[in-house]
Amino acid sequence: MTTHSIAGKTVLITGGAKNLGGMIACDLARQGAKTIIIHYHSPAGEADAQATLKAVRTVGSHALAIQADLTQPGSIAELFEKTVEATEGLDIAINTVGKVLKKPIADTTDEEFDAMFAVNTKVAFQFIREAGKHLNDNGKLLSIVTSLLGAYTPFYSTYAGSKAAVEHFTRAASKELGARGISVNAIGPGPMDTPFFYGQEAPEAVAYHKTAAALSSFSHTGLTDVEDIVPHVRFMVSDGWWMTGQTILVNGGYTTK
Incomplete structure (x- = not known):
């Protein structure tokens, strides 16, 4: 029988040095992940990456940090190749990277548009593509998008628009990879x-x-806390594997579909 436990698995997390990515790394380590590969964007993030490495190792998981600008040609393929070379194969791939812009369409430059789609769309597509090539059978693939996909609002056209494509990539990839037992979802x-x-x-x-949000009064900040997202990530890359091709909005009732 196929097991969907996190214990003993190898995990790759882009943007894994801090905030949501860092907390996911620490949580999956506590669930018994064997090895966690932590990607970070630039040398400026090295201190955060090292702090997360230390936290992951403290609870017993192996860990490795890899720095890469994922918008550079070939960088994502190289990241996956390094991950597989350093481990016994990849079981879980999680992409948390993103770029946000709040601006009216009329004021958005071509350069800003290109930068948003380079990070939120092209990187996400290439991550899904390389994950499909490198994940072990019965693997898990998860992308972080935004609850603005369920919103009717101005000013976030390039942010929500560039993330919306990932919802369609997720559906297509889940169909293409399903025969190998790989689940593909977005949160x-x-x-x-x-x-x-x-x-x-x-x-x-x-x-x-x-x-x-409907549950704002039950959050200590009123916003979505990082701690609120981590259990859903854990579920989707383990026992929640039967749910595939889905984009799940986890936001306390901020938006819905």
Whole structure:
């Protein structure tokens, strides 16, 4: 019988040095993951990556950090190749990287559009492609998108638009990889209490978001806390494997589909 336990598995997490990615890495280590590969974007993130490596190793998992700018040609294929070379094969691949922009369409430049789609769409597509090539049979593939996929709102056209493509990539990949027992899903968090959120929002917008979810009053920040997302990630890459081709919005009732 195929086991879908995290124990003994090898995990690759892009953006795994801090915030959501770092917490996922530590959580999966506590679930018994054998090896966790932590990707981080630039040398500026090395200190965070090392801190997460230490935390992962403390609970008994092997860990390795790999720095790469995933927008550079060939970098994602190389990341997967290094992962497989350093381990006994890859079981779980999680992509948490993203780029956000809040701006009216009329004011958005071509350069901003290209940058958003390079990170949120092209990187996500290439990650799914390489995961499909390198994952062991019965593997798990998960992308982090956004709950704005269920929103009717201005100003986030390039952010939500570039993440929307990942929902379609997820469905297609789940069909293509299903014969190998690989589940493919996406999770769309609500606005999270991380620097990723606050850098785009004016104080009045922050105040709105902190009251917008049905369960806002039960969050210590009013926003989606990183701790709220981690258990859903854990489930989707283990016992939740039968759910595939899905985009799940995890946001306390901030948006719905």
